[in-house]
Structure formats: C-alpha cells, structure tokens
Amino acid sequence: MQRIGVFVCHCGSNIAATVDVSKVAEMALMEPGVVHAEDYQYMCSEAGQAKIAAAIQEKGLTGIVVCSCSPRMHETTFRKAAERAGLNPYMVEIANIREHCSWIHKDMEEATKKAVILMRAAVAKVNLNTPLQAGESRVTKRALVIGGGIAGIQTALDIADAGYEVDIVEKTPSIGGRMSQLDKTFPTLDCSACILTPKMVEASAHEKITIYTYSEVEKVSGFVGDFTVDIRKKARSVDMNKCTGCGVCQEKCPSKKAPSEFNRGLNTRSAIYTPFAQAIPNVPVIDREACIKFKTGKCGICSKVCQAGAIDYEQKDEIITEKYGAIVVATGFDTINLEKYDEYAYSQSKDVITSLELERVMNAAGPTHGHLERLSDGKAPKEIVFIQCVGSRCADDRGKPYCSKICCMYTAKHAMLIRDKYPDVNVTVFYIDVRTPGKNFDEFYRRAVEQYGVNYIKGQVGKVIPQPDGKLLVQGSDLLDNRQILKEADMVVLATAIEPNPDVRKIATMLTASIDTNNFLTEAHAKLRPVESPTAGIFLSGVCQGPKDIPETVAQAGAAAVKAIGLLAKDKLMTNPCTAQADILLCNGCSTCENVCPYGAITYEDKEVNDHGIRETRRVAVVNNALCQGCGACTVACPSGAMDLQGFSNRQILAEVDAICR
Amino acid sequence: MQELINRAKELLADGTVARVLGWKAGDLPYNPEPAYFESAEELKDFVYNGFCGANLSKYMIEASKLEGKTMVCLKPCDTYSFNQLIKEHRVDREKAYIVGVGCKGKLDIEKIKKQGIKGIESIQGAEITDDAETLTIQTLYGEKTCAYADAMLERCHVCKGKEHMIFDEQIGESKETKDAERFAEVERIEAMSPEEKFAYFQSELSKCIRCNACRNACPACSCRKCVFDSNKFDSSQKANVDSFEEKMFHIIRAFHVAGRCTDCGECSRVCPQGIPLHLFNRKFIKDIDALYGEYQAGADTDSKAPLTNYTFEDAEPSIVGKRG
Numbered sequence: 001m002q003r004i005g006v007f008v009c010h011c012g013s014n015i016a017a018t019v020d021v022s023k024v025a026e027m028a029l030m031e032p033g034v035v036h037a038e039d040y041q042y043m044c045s046e047a048g049q050a051k052i053a054a055a056i057q058e059k060g061l062t063g064i065v066v067c068s069c070s071p072r073m074h075e076t077t078f079r080k081a082a083e084r085a086g087l088n089p090y091m092v093e094i095a096n097i098r099e100h101c102s103w104i105h106k107d108m109e110e111a112t113k114k115a116v117i118l119m120r121a122a123v124a125k126v127n128l129n130t131p132l133q134a135g136e137s138r139v140t141k142r143a144l145v146i147g148g149g150i151a152g153i154q155t156a157l158d159i160a161d162a163g164y165e166v167d168i169v170e171k172t173p174s175i176g177g178r179m180s181q182l183d184k185t186f187p188t189l190d191c192s193a194c195i196l197t198p199k200m201v202e203a204s205a206h207e208k209i210t211i212y213t214y215s216e217v218e219k220v221s222g223f224v225g226d227f228t229v230d231i232r233k234k235a236r237s238v239d240m241n242k243c244t245g246c247g248v249c250q251e252k253c254p255s256k257k258a259p260s261e262f263n264r265g266l267n268t269r270s271a272i273y274t275p276f277a278q279a280i281p282n283v284p285v286i287d288r289e290a291c292i293k294f295k296t297g298k299c300g301i302c303s304k305v306c307q308a309g310a311i312d313y314e315q316k317d318e319i320i321t322e323k324y325g326a327i328v329v330a331t332g333f334d335t336i337n338l339e340k341y342d343e344y345a346y347s348q349s350k351d352v353i354t355s356l357e358l359e360r361v362m363n364a365a366g367p368t369h370g371h372l373e374r375l376s377d378g379k380a381p382k383e384i385v386f387i388q389c390v391g392s393r394c395a396d397d398r399g400k401p402y403c404s405k406i407c408c409m410y411t412a413k414h415a416m417l418i419r420d421k422y423p424d425v426n427v428t429v430f431y432i433d434v435r436t437p438g439k440n441f442d443e444f445y446r447r448a449v450e451q452y453g454v455n456y457i458k459g460q461v462g463k464v465i466p467q468p469d470g471k472l473l474v475q476g477s478d479l480l481d482n483r484q485i486l487k488e489a490d491m492v493v494l495a496t497a498i499e500p501n502p503d504v505r506k507i508a509t510m511l512t513a514s515i516d517t518n519n520f521l522t523e524a525h526a527k528l529r530p531v532e533s534p535t536a537g538i539f540l541s542g543v544c545q546g547p548k549d550i551p552e553t554v555a556q557a558g559a560a561a562v563k564a565i566g567l568l569a570k571d572k573l574m575t576n577p578c579t580a581q582a583d584i585l586l587c588n589g590c591s592t593c594e595n596v597c598p599y600g601a602i603t604y605e606d607k608e609v610n611d612h613g614i615r616e617t618r619r620v621a622v623v624n625n626a627l628c629q630g631c632g633a634c635t636v637a638c639p640s641g642a643m644d645l646q647g648f649s650n651r652q653i654l655a656e657v658d659a660i661c662r
Numbered sequence: 663m664q665e666l667i668n669r670a671k672e673l674l675a676d677g678t679v680a681r682v683l684g685w686k687a688g689d690l691p692y693n694p695e696p697a698y699f700e701s702a703e704e705l706k707d708f709v710y711n712g713f714c715g716a717n718l719s720k721y722m723i724e725a726s727k728l729e730g731k732t733m734v735c736l737k738p739c740d741t742y743s744f745n746q747l748i749k750e751h752r753v754d755r756e757k758a759y760i761v762g763v764g765c766k767g768k769l770d771i772e773k774i775k776k777q778g779i780k781g782i783e784s785i786q787g788a789e790i791t792d793d794a795e796t797l798t799i800q801t802l803y804g805e806k807t808c809a810y811a812d813a814m815l816e817r818c819h820v821c822k823g824k825e826h827m828i829f830d831e832q833i834g835e836s837k838e839t840k841d842a843e844r845f846a847e848v849e850r851i852e853a854m855s856p857e858e859k860f861a862y863f864q865s866e867l868s869k870c871i872r873c874n875a876c877r878n879a880c881p882a883c884s885c886r887k888c889v890f891d892s893n894k895f896d897s898s899q900k901a902n903v904d905s906f907e908e909k910m911f912h913i914i915r916a917f918h919v920a921g922r923c924t925d926c927g928e929c930s931r932v933c934p935q936g937i938p939l940h941l942f943n944r945k946f947i948k949d950i951d952a953l954y955g956e957y958q959a960g961a962d963t964d965s966k967a968p969l970t971n972y973t974f975e976d977a978e979p980s981i982v983g984k985r986g
Binding site (some may be wrong): 394506585588591595611639650654 | 727749750751752850883885886887888889892894895896919922966967969970972974
C-alpha cells in the first residue's frame with residue numbers, strides 16, 4: 001500500500017476563489033492510501049515545496065498528488081522537489097484543478113465537487129505508480145531548417161554562427177522565399193532584394209551551412225536530439241558542379257510558355273530557368289513538364305549551347321539521409337485561393353490583382369519592368385482601388401478568421417509608392433480597420449494619408465463589376481458617411497489573406513508536430529514557449545507559426561535558433577522513462593504495434609518463453625526504450641493488451657476513470 | 663467429396679501432410695464439425711457439404727505448431743481469414759497445404775427450421791457436388807422441400823466471390839451466391855435515430871448469454887490470451903450482470919477486430935442466440951471503406967491495413983468525428 005500525501009494549492013485566488021481547497025484536502029484524507037493532506041497558498045513557492053519535502057520525510061510518503069495548475073506548468077517543479085526529498089520523481093501526480101476546474105467554472109460547490117473528483121483520479125493513479133528511472137540519449141550536433149525564406153535563412157545563419165552545422169532544405173530552385181518577391185519593405189521603403197540578397201549570399205557562403213534547393217523532406221524518424229531525415233533532392237537536370245550560371249541555356253530555350261512562379265504567373269519563363277536574377281544557387285533547373293525534350297524527346301538545345309556540359313537529362317531524384325539533433329520549421333506562407341471571392345472579379349478581370357502580384361508589377365524585374373500598368377491593355381491607370389481584408393477576419397468559412405497582420409502596412413506602402421511615383425493617380429483604400437501597431441508603423445500610415453493624400457474609406461466593397469470599356473465599377477459603402485459608393489477604377493488590388501504554405505500539413509505530420517485549425521503550427525505555450533513546438537526538438541520560425549511581418553519573422557527566427565542551439569549545446573538528454581513495454585506472455589506477435597509505431601521503436605524477436613510451464617519459442621514484440629517516445633499508440637492498437645506504457649499503464653488509466661465515475 | 667477424400671489419402675500416403683483438417687459428421691444431419699484426420703482409415707468419417715460452414719483457418723494457429731504439414735480445406739471466404747492470419751504472423755504458411763474447396767453457399771439450419779420444418783431425419787441436396795436448387799428434407803412428419811437459396815447463411819447472400827485468395831490446389835467448383843447488398847442492413851440501422859439504435863442493440867444484445875462462441879470461432883479473435891480471460895485486466899470474466907456489460911463485451915470485441923475482420927460471418931453463424939453480431943464488424947468495414955478507400959482484410963498478405971497505417975490522404979479526425 002502506498003503512503004500518499006495530497007497537496008492542494010490555492011494559487012492565490014486563481015483556485016481558492018472557485019474551489020473550496022480545504023474541503024478538497026479534507027476529502028483527500030478519505031481516499032485509500034492517503035496519509036497526509038494539506039492546502040497552501042502557493043504550492044510552487046519555496047515555502048510550498050518545503051512543505052512537500054517535510055511531509056515526504058516526516059510521514060514517509062511513497063507518492064504525492066499535487067492539486068494545482070496544469071502539469072505543463074509545474075510538474076517539473078514538483079518532481080524535482082520530491083526528488084530532493086528522496087522520492088522518485090515519477091511518484092508525483094498532478095491533479096489539474098486550475099485550467100480544468102477553477103478557471104472554467106463559476107459555481108463554487110460544483111467546482112469543489114469536480115476538484116475532489118480530479119484529486120481522487122490522481123490518487124487512484126498514484127496508488128498504482130511505480131518508481132521509474134530516466135535514461136540518457138545522445139545529441140547529434142546538426143540542425144535542419146525546413147524552408148529557405150528569410151525565416152529559414154536567419155535561423156540557419158544564427159545556428160551556424162554559434163558553430164553548429166545546419167542544412168537548409170528549400171522546395172523551390174532558389175532560397176529567398178516570399179521576401180525575394182517583394183519590391184520595397186515597410187516602414188523604411190528600402191528595397192527588399194537589397195537587404196535580403198546579402199543574407200542569401202552569407203548563408204550560401206557559410207562554411208557551416210549546406211543548402212539543398214529543389215529538395216523536399218521526405219521522411220522523418222527518430223526523436224529530439226537524434227532525428228533521421230530523408231531529403232529528396234529532385235532531379236535538376238543540371239549538374240550543379242559543372243554549371244557556371246552563364247544563362248545561355250535560358251535564353252536559347254525554345255519553350256518559353258511556362259507561367260513564372262516567381263512573377264505569380266503574370267508572365268512566362270523558359271522551361272530551363274532560374275527563378276530570378278539573384279537566385280542562389282545560380283544554377284537553373286529544367287521544368288520537365290514544360291521541356292520539349294522531356295515531352296517529345298526532340299530538342300536538346302540547352303545541352304548543345306551549354307559550354308560547361310552541365311545539362312543532364314538522365315539525372316534522377318536523389319535521397320540524402322542525414323541525422324539531426326534539432327529541426328526548425330520555416331515553411332512560410334502563400335496567399336489564399338480567391339475562388340470563393342468571385343464578387344471581386346479576380347477571375348474575370350486581369351486588372352484585379354492581389355497585393356503580392358502588385359509587388360511584382362512594381363518591381364523592375366517584374367512582368368512590366370516596374371511600370372505601373374494595367375495588365376489587360378498596358379495602359380497607365382488613373383484610379384486605383386485597394387480592398388482590405390480579402391479573406392482575412394472572415395466570419396464564414398470562405399476565408400480565414402484571423403487578421404493577416406501585414407496587409408494594412410503593405411497597402412499603405414503600395415499607396416504611398418504609387419502616389420509618390422505617379423502623383424496623378426488617385427488611390428482609394430477600402431478598409432474595416434487600419435491596424436498599425438509596431439515601431440514607426442502608425443507614423444508610416446499617417447504619412448500615406450496626410451502627406452500623400454491617399455483616400456481611406458472605412459467600409460467594405462460589395463462588388464467589383466468589370467465594364468465593357470475595360471473599367472472596373474467598384475460598389476462599396478462608406479460607413480462613416482453612411483452612404484453607398486460607386487467608383488470607377490482602372491485597377492483593383494486585393495489585400496489577400498495569407499495562409500500557411502499548404503505543404504506544412506505534410507511536414508507537421510512527419511514531425512508529429514501539432515497544427516491548429518488554420519494549419520498554423522502550434523506553439524508549446526502561446527506566451528511562454530512561442531517558438532517551440534510541443535514536440536520536443538521541433539522549433540518554429542516565421543509565418544508557419546502565425547502571421548507576421550519581416551522584422552517579427554527575423555526576431556522569431558533568431559529565437560528559434562537560440563532554442564535549437566540550447567539543445568545542440570547539450571551532449572546528452574534525459575530520456576522520458578514513460579516508455580512502452582510488451583508483456584511477452586500476452587503478446588501475439590501480430591506486428592500491429594510495429595505498424596502503428598511512429599518512431600520505429602518496436603521490433604520482433606523470437607524469444608524463449610515460459611508460459612505457466614509451457615516452454616516455447618514465440619515471436620514477440622521488443623521495445624527499444626531509447627527510441628520509444630511514450631506516445632501510447634501501440635498500447636491502444638494491441639488487441640491483447642500486451643503493450644503497456646510505463647507511468648500510464650492501462651490499469652492506471654482505468655483506475656482514474658473508475659475513480660471519476662465512482 | 664470423394665475427390666477430396668481421395669486427394670487427402672494421397673497426401674497422407676506420400677507424406678506431404680501429417681494430418682488433414684476438415685469436417686466429420688456430427689450427431690445430426692446438419693451439424694458436421696471440424697476434425698483432424700491422421701490416416702486413410704479415419705477419413706471414412708470425412709464429410710464436406712452445405713452445412714460445413716465452419717471456417718477452419720483459425721485451427722491452423724495450433725496446427726502450425728504441430729510437426730509436419732496440415733492439409734486444410736478452405737472455402738473461398740475462409741482464405742481471406744487465412745491470409746489475415748499470415749499477415750498477423752499467427753499461422754505458418756509453410757505448415758499448411760491449402761486445398762481450396764468449392765462452395766456453392768453454406769446452409770443455415772435455423773433458416774430451415776424457421777420455415778416450420780421440424781423433426782429432421784435427413785437432408786438431400788446439400789452435397790457440394792449437387793447442383794440441386796432444392797433441399798429435400800425427410801422429417802418425422804414426411805418429406806419437405808426448401809429452396810437452397812432460402813436456406814443459405816446471411817453471409818452467402820453477400821458472398822465475397824468464388825475465388826480462393828490463397829491455395830496450393832483447388833478441388834470442386836464454386837459458385838458466387840451474392841444476391842443482396844452487403845451494407846443494406848448496416849444502412850438501415852444507420853438511418854435509425856439514436857434512441858431507436860439503442861433500443862435495437864439493447865434488444866439484440868440482451869439475448870447474449872456470454873457463451874463466448876463468437877469469440878472462439880472468430881479467426882480475428884486469435885489472441886493467446888483474450889483480455890476477457892486475463893487477470894491483468896479488470897475486464898476479465900465479466901458476467902452480464904447488466905445491460906452495460908453485455909454491450910461492453912461485444913463493442914470491445916468489435917473494436918479489437920476492426921480493420922482485421924474479413925467479414926467471414928462466423929460470429930453470427932455460431933451464435934446460439936441468433937444475434938446478428940457481424941453487423942458491428944460490417945459497420946466498421948463500411949466506415950473504413952468510406953474514410954480510407956475500399957479495403958478487404960485478407961485479400962492479400964502484404965498490404966497495409968488502413969487502421970494501422972498512415973497516409974497523407976487519410977481522412978482528418980474531424981471528418982471521422984462528424985460521422986458519429
């Protein structure tokens with residue numbers, strides 16, 4: 001029989017205002033095995049911990065239950081306190097009577113009843129707890145960064161500068177990401193490429209950084225400190241070692257009809273291409289779907305003109321397997337599909353464009369060489385209407401419920417730049433709210449209004465109607481003047497909501513990192529651990545975690561790097577002793593657990609067993625405790641109940657359920 | 663049947679197999695039972711007819727541990743179970759000499775009795791070689807007849823096909839007897855309101871006497887030690903003291919075989935209380951088909967089962983949840 005102590009925390013008034021804590025302590029004494037119970041204002045304080053230690057020693061406790069906040073907050077605190085007092089840390093259970101009880105209930109009587117039940121469940125579990133010993137695992141001193149945009153580049157640079165090897169895996173043929181597509185950046189209006197390309201060059205020249213472009217993460221196994229990753233290096237059809245980047249192949253390529261991804265499909269590119277002039281690496285790829293040679297077998301012009309003999313039509317995808325201690329996700333974003341927003345006539349008129357497309361239009365390397373012109377007829381626009389929150393802050397399921405955060409600022413930027421360069425162009429912005437928190441942000445927006453005369457109208461646009469003469473009739477409302485507005489425009493620019501790169505779902509699944517309903521990766525704690533995934537060893541950088549602008553992205557990238565460095569700096573990690581174990585007498589040898597194990601921790605061996613006198617060789621499951629992460633998938637998949645999780649055994653869980661239902 | 667016996671004798675005589683796993687006549691004309699035959703002499707009791715519904719795959723778990731090979735007679739639908747057992751490493755393929763036996767649908771004595779035919783003394787037309795469409799039944803009350811199709815087991819009306827999925831040789835012709843929709847009954851129950859469903863399952867499962875016949879016959883229920891027999895779990899040997907417990911047994915069993923059940927129908931065939939237990943499993947099969955794409959457990963030995971495999975195309979848990 002265990003000797004259990006129950007410690008009920010008031011958490012100031014956080015718990016005590018809603019739960020009768022002394023009643024919980026009093027009720028605890030009636031539970032089987034409980035020999036000590038007390039309540040205290042702050043159990044996590046030094047004094048509170050001392051009370052726990054004293055009770056362990058004086059009453060000879062063999063297990064304790066702390067009724068307090070979420071185990072995610074103070075489980076470690078209490079385990080350490082118990083360990084210092086001579087108790088195995090895994091003999092500590094937390095009953096979460098704050099997040100699961102006091103914070104979500106109002107009625108004291110009901111909340112107290114529930115707190116008692118949660119306490120009972122924890123006591124029932126501790127009664128079945130056994131001391132567990134943590135093991136050790138090694139740390140591979142190399143980091144993987146998934147995504148080569150500004151977030152990934154910055155994270156990689158920071159980790160590499162700390163002296164650790166970093167690999168960047170980028171899906172497209174060049175690093176640079178979305179930032180490389182931008183023309184100018186707010187609030188300083190400096191050229192995006194001018195500030196980004198030095199970082200790209202630095203990353204590519206860094207001796208600790210290896211860049212895999214045109215590559216994707218294919219498979220991830222292992223766990224914190226010891227991940228094994230397969231990277232698919234897609235066939236570039238160009239030998240990276242031989243290519244000099246002269247560009248002749250691109251000039252001579254007869255297939256020039258593929259839409260340019262870099263210019264958002266506003267113009268075309270050759271089948272063999274580098275996405276943009278400053279691409280890193282400056283080695284083209286052959287788009288095999290557009291290439292005449294690959295489609296018909298005839299052509300081969302690029303190979304003929306290449307002086308370096310770098311064209312290799314036979315090149316195949318290559319799988320690179322590498323070990324990493326930490327993985328940083330920096331997969332970035334894309335703009336949402338506007339299919340469901342047909343009222344803005346995006347699919348009907350070439351002169352209705354997204355803001356990201358406008359970036360390309362305004363850029364010297366863009367489809368119009370930087371001239372502001374209508375994409376339908378090349379004429380200079382005189383009236384431009386910007387529509388804010390297209391798909392952002394959307395109440396229905398057409399768009400996204402969140403604020404995309406960057407649109408107010410880039411629209412002010414666009415409006416200002418247009419008014420500066422083309423003072424005869426009228427610019428109108430329809431907005432719901434203008435949100436400009438951030439250093440020098442509101443000043444920036446006010447300049448657009450006050451100095452540049454941008455016409456801001458509070459209200460939404462109901463419809464954009466393309467006219468027979470090529471103009472766009474914008475139908476909106478002015479909420480401040482309470483009137484309907486009908487405005488003829490030459491161009492309409494949609495501040496299209498951003499969403500996480502769709503690939504993130506696949507990557508999150510491979511990493512067993514959680515994502516929210518909007519496909520943003522979830523942080524371990526929204527406030528206190530914003531750059532870590534709840535999955536150990538996985539860190540988050542940039543927009544994959546939530547909408548943010550460049551300065552925030554760079555700051556978060558650095559933060560993610562620090563967390564990764566903190567991990568890589570360790571030689572060994574304590575492993576979680578809550579791992580699975582197979583009862584070989586119950587094991588059928590059916591391989592179900594092996595099939596569901598996401599960590600490859602289960603293998604099968606022929607073992608000699610003595611089943612109540614019957615000696616035979618049986619095929620049974622064996623768990624590698626170093627690989628097992630204690631997820632418990634095997635325990636629920638095992639039909640015979642042979643698999644059990646130490647610290648969370650089926651018996652313990654059922655004892656908790658029974659205690660709750662009692 | 664004679665061809666089967668002759669072949670069995672040959673295989674025993676030339677040492678290919680050490681024993682034959684088939685059926686022998688029972689004490690009534692309609693209850694042959696699974697049996698081992700180790701000599702030509704013993705084979706005189708061998709029978710194979712329309713009442714040989716028993717799926718012999720599961721017997722191969724124990725037979726795999728014996729010295730020498732076992733000739734096992736498997737009907738087309740039984741071979742799915744055998745494949746599934748190979749997949750789960752429960753039987754040894756090398757220890758089995760599989761004779762795929764012909765099948766033209768198996769009979770359900772209860773269906774015959776339901777037609778008011780009682781006092782049965784003998785039945786003609788159930789022989790596998792017969793092409794008779796009619797059963798002629800001698801009873802204490804005179805000769806009665808019954809259409810073969812009207813006496814078939816439910817599972818044969820939704821026959822998976824006449825092909826053997828695995829075999830060493832085939833003896834006898836098979837006939838596909840499918841004449842009903844496999845999921846029609848599941849759909850009927852799905853359309854019920856929650857209250858109606860509860861009442862339906864309550865009325866069906868309250869008949870259960872916890873004889874464990876369904877579990878013992880089920881080829882997917884092949885655990886060395888069932889959780890209901892193991893003192894490691896609080897669920898062991900729960901008697902049906904209340905309606906919750908009788909439901910618990912069947913629901914847990916359905917979950918344990920989900921994704922592994924080949925829909926062989928043995929559970930319902932052996933139930934002495936006539937509970938349509940296969941409907942639980944079939945509901946899971948229907949859901950698996952809808953959520954993860956068509957999947958037939960036991961159709962092969964190496965595909966990945968949807969419930970123990972992950973693909974990027976898998977249905978999202980929220981979608982699974984919404985279906986209820």
